[in-house]
Amino acid sequence: MMKKLLSKLLTFILIAAIIFTCGITALGYFKYKTVISEVPLFEKVAIVKDNPHYTQLKEINPDFTDSIVATEDHRFYKHGAIDGISLVRATIVNLLKGEIKQGGSTITQQVAKNLYFSNDQHFIRKVAEMFAAYDLEKNYTKDEILELYVNIVYYGDNNYGIQQASKNYFGTTPDKLSFDQATLLAGLPQAPSSYALSQHPERAKERQKEVIEALEKYRK
Numbered sequence: 001m002m003k004k005l006l007s008k009l010l011t012f013i014l015i016a017a018i019i020f021t022c023g024i025t026a027l028g029y030f031k032y033k034t035v036i037s038e039v040p041l042f043e044k045v046a047i048v049k050d051n052p053h054y055t056q057l058k059e060i061n062p063d064f065t066d067s068i069v070a071t072e073d074h075r076f077y078k079h080g081a082i083d084g085i086s087l088v089r090a091t092i093v094n095l096l097k098g099e100i101k102q103g104g105s106t107i108t109q110q111v112a113k114n115l116y117f118s119n120d121q122h123f124i125r126k127v128a129e130m131f132a133a134y135d136l137e138k139n140y141t142k143d144e145i146l147e148l149y150v151n152i153v154y155y156g157d158n159n160y161g162i163q164q165a166s167k168n169y170f171g172t173t174p175d176k177l178s179f180d181q182a183t184l185l186a187g188l189p190q191a192p193s194s195y196a197l198s199q200h201p202e203r204a205k206e207r208q209k210e211v212i213e214a215l216e217k218y219r220k
Helices: 002-038 041-049 062-072 084-097 107-116 123-139 142-152 162-170 179-186 201-218
Strands: none
Touching (some): 062 142, 062 179, 062 201, 107 123, 107 142
């Protein structure tokens, strides 16, 4: 009797999980189609590139971009729109917590989020973000996606994009960043308010140590 009850319970849980997943996927896809129809991807990217502060990858010190990849998504050039390993780990944690505690987001997903979505941590937004990330990977190269990322993320203290951050924090351009400046800036996007140099320089320096460790470990 106990085995039958356990079997029925497991079956119910499995069915409920499938229904929940299908429902969230459908809602996420609808959200993605809605935002894409309002402003198509190519138009959204064009708007970003039209910003006078937009900086091409070749005009940025490689110490900075290598640090970003090593810190934010060290398998960036090896996986597609999503990183299966990080996604599985984050999904398990999130399901156990009943809410999104870990993102497992790739650089491409973060670009999609910054282009179209808010920072709301809910499953529907994450699914919509994934669909948009697939679009990005289909239409742009990895270098183009990385270039978009460093130009749209927030670095704290009202600095959006690497050009503003370089100028306002250090009075220089992205190509003239020193190694110390580059690795310091690369740590800010993870938590720009917590690491903002004007208010939390010591936290930012501690974060920089993590960035340098990641760079030494993952840099090609």
